[in-house]
Amino acid sequence: MTMWTAVLIAAIACVVLKLAGYLVPTDWLERERPARITDLLTVALLASLVAVQTLGSGMAVVVDARVPAVLVAGILLWLRAPFLVVVVAAALVAALLRLVGWAA
Numbered sequence: 001m002t003m004w005t006a007v008l009i010a011a012i013a014c015v016v017l018k019l020a021g022y023l024v025p026t027d028w029l030e031r032e033r034p035a036r037i038t039d040l041l042t043v044a045l046l047a048s049l050v051a052v053q054t055l056g057s058g059m060a061v062v063v064d065a066r067v068p069a070v071l072v073a074g075i076l077l078w079l080r081a082p083f084l085v086v087v088v089a090a091a092l093v094a095a096l097l098r099l100v101g102w103a104a
């Protein structure tokens with residue numbers, strides 16, 4: 001199988017999955033349980049993306065300056081700080097930890 005064949009098969013699979021979503025009855029989607037599951041699924045996928053981007057480096061798990069920066073960002077978000085403050089504070093924490101040589 002060539003690269004283009006794999007790309008075409010993946011593209012067709014994506015189109016088929018998207019079309020399958022339109023075939024689901026709307027009354028089924030409006031029920032409480034599917035709505036709750038889709039809401040929780042979104043949060044779980046976002047949390048896993050943050051975890052992979054924070055702790056991953058290739059195929060290894062790495063604890064470096066990103067971990068405390070994400071923790072600071074999480075605490076500031078929990079305290080309802082403005083988003084710009086959260087981003088700047090997390091960047092400063094990571095920069096200062098790298099400056100002192102911890103987990104470069």
